[in-house]
Amino acid sequence: MDLSLEPERKRKAGVLLAATELYVARDRHDAAEQRIFSELFRQLLPDAPTDHRRMIARLLADYAHTPADCLSLLAADADADVAAHALSSAGPLAETDLMTGAARGAETVRRAIAGRTAMPAGVAQVLLRHADAETLKVLIARPDCPLDDEALAILAARPEVLAALAPELASRRALPAPLLFALFLDLDPAGRMEAIAAAEARALGELARKGDPRVLNAAFKPAVLKSLVDAALSGGVAVFAAHLAYTLALSGDTAARLVDDTGGEALVVALRALGTGDSESGRILVRLLGQSVSLDRLRQLISLHDRITPRAAMLLVEGLRAGIPVPALRPAASGIVSSFGGIAHADRREAGAPRQTGTGTANPLAGGRRDVG
Numbered sequence: 281m282d283l284s285l286e287p288e289r290k291r292k293a294g295v296l297l298a299a300t301e302l303y304v305a306r307d308r309h310d311a312a313e314q315r316i317f318s319e320l321f322r323q324l325l326p327d328a329p330t331d332h333r334r335m336i337a338r339l340l341a342d343y344a345h346t347p348a349d350c351l352s353l354l355a356a357d358a359d360a361d362v363a364a365h366a367l368s369s370a371g372p373l374a375e376t377d378l379m380t381g382a383a384r385g386a387e388t389v390r391r392a393i394a395g396r397t398a399m400p401a402g403v404a405q406v407l408l409r410h411a412d413a414e415t416l417k418v419l420i421a422r423p424d425c426p427l428d429d430e431a432l433a434i435l436a437a438r439p440e441v442l443a444a445l446a447p448e449l450a451s452r453r454a455l456p457a458p459l460l461f462a463l464f465l466d467l468d469p470a471g472r473m474e475a476i477a478a479a480e481a482r483a484l485g486e487l488a489r490k491g492d493p494r495v496l497n498a499a500f501k502p503a504v505l506k507s508l509v510d511a512a513l514s515g516g517v518a519v520f521a522a523h524l525a526y527t528l529a530l531s532g533d534t535a536a537r538l539v540d541d542t543g544g545e546a547l548v549v550a551l552r553a554l555g556t557g558d559s560e561s562g563r564i565l566v567r568l569l570g571q572s573v574s575l576d577r578l579r580q581l582i583s584l585h586d587r588i589t590p591r592a593a594m595l596l597v598e599g600l601r602a603g604i605p606v607p608a609l610r611p612a613a614s615g616i617v618s619s620f621g622g623i624a625h626a627d628r629r630e631a632g633a634p635r636q637t638g639t640g641t642a643n644p645l646a647g648g649r650r651d652v653g
Contacts, residue, residue: 296324297332304343318347330359337365348372360386368392375400382406387415394418401426408434413444420448427454439604447471457482461599465537465546472545476584479592486591500527500555508554512564520568524550528597538600544569544581552585552593561585 303309303317328336337354340346346369354366355377367373367381367389378396381389383406390411393403395418407419408431419425427449435442436459442449446463449455450471455463460475467475504527512520517539525535528550538546547568551561562582569578 294332296321296328297336299324300336300339304339308345314345314347318349321347321350322353325353330362333357333359333362334365337362341365341369341371344371346371348374352377355381360388364388364392368395370397375402378403379406383410387412391415391418394422399424405431405434409438413441416441416445417448420445420452420454427452432456432459436604442604450474458599458602458605461596462602462604464549464596464600465534465541469543469545472543475596476545476549476588476592479595480589482595483589483591505554505556505560509556509560509564513567517568520564528553528601530597530601534600539568542572544573544577545584548581548585549588549593549596552588552590553597555590558582558586 299320340350351366351369351371351373355363355373357363363381363385378393379402382393382403390407394407394411394415399422404419404425408416420427443463443466446466447468450467457478460478464472464475508523508527511523521535521539524539525532538550541547547565551564565578565581
């Protein structure tokens with residue numbers, strides 16, 4: 281742009297872009313030059329058009345010696361692209377600027393903050409409260425993102441977002457047993473295996489406490505199981521899902537998701553919780569999944585059915601029935617006390633560390649299941 285040939289209004293609007301281009305063309309500036317540029321920036325930024333502000337933000341975001349007050353002004357810009365460029369900079373920005381952008385900015389702004397070099401804990405918490413699932417996937421992939429009980433409590437208040445993040449959280453070993461169970465249908469295969477392992481550990485813990493092997497077995501009446509098998513083999517998917525919802529006290533939506541699940545692990549868990557025999561379970565798996573999975577996959581699912589104990593499967597079903605636990609956070613001497621206790625989370629502690637407390641698991645014979653013997 282040749283400023284000398286432009287009208288006065290355009291000439292004034294183009295001064296800041298020209299000054300910025302000159303500023304970033306030099307490797308460094310002394311304190312006086314930085315102070316002069318900052319004052320010029322503060323006065324001219326309001327008159328700069330949007331396309332100029334975007335170019336200025338890109339130039340200063342990539343520059344190693346951008347004054348902090350200039351970045352702060354750009355971070356508060358009404359244009360999301362301008363703010364996102366400024367907030368993605370590795371330059372110095374106050375934590376308040378980051379928190380304001382995370383709370384009030386557009387999603388592109390939040391994503392820029394999630395990808396910054398450093399992530400203060402307070403900024404991460406604001407993102408957990410406001411960002412969408414795709415932005416939070418960027419956040420929780422960071423090794424410096426705190427995934428403690430307080431973070432899980434924030435996400436538990438956003439169940440749809442938590443469900444979308446379930447595979448990533450499980451891969452970070454951040455989910456306690458109650459959440460692994462409640463989010464079983466949202467987990468990937470690796471996360472589901474972790475949930476099954478946590479359920480088996482809890483079942484063995486019950487066996488050790490009670491000393492009665494019968495706690496590992498299912499207790500449904502033969503007539504109930506026969507009705508379920510008949511519904512699966514001859515009544516169709518919808519009829520079987522309705523029977524399953526009634527027998528296991530699941531919501532209709534949960535039962536439908538369980539039956540329609542393409543991975544097959546959820547159906548295996550339901551059949552094992554019911555206590556159907558190996559031959560009946562194999563026939564049901566072939567009937568419901570034979571058209572959508574390979575023969576090798578069916579064999580893997582039948583093998584999984586053989587390995588899961590009925591009690592562990594019922595613990596998973598109880599978690600699906602209960603849904604995401606509502607955290608009861610209270611101030612405590614050690615920081616946060618949460619209802620998110622469980623084998624998968626609490627037992628990953630060093631020897632001698634205090635055990636995390638939690639709500640535990642409901643007794644399946646205390647109500648909810650229909651027609652148990």
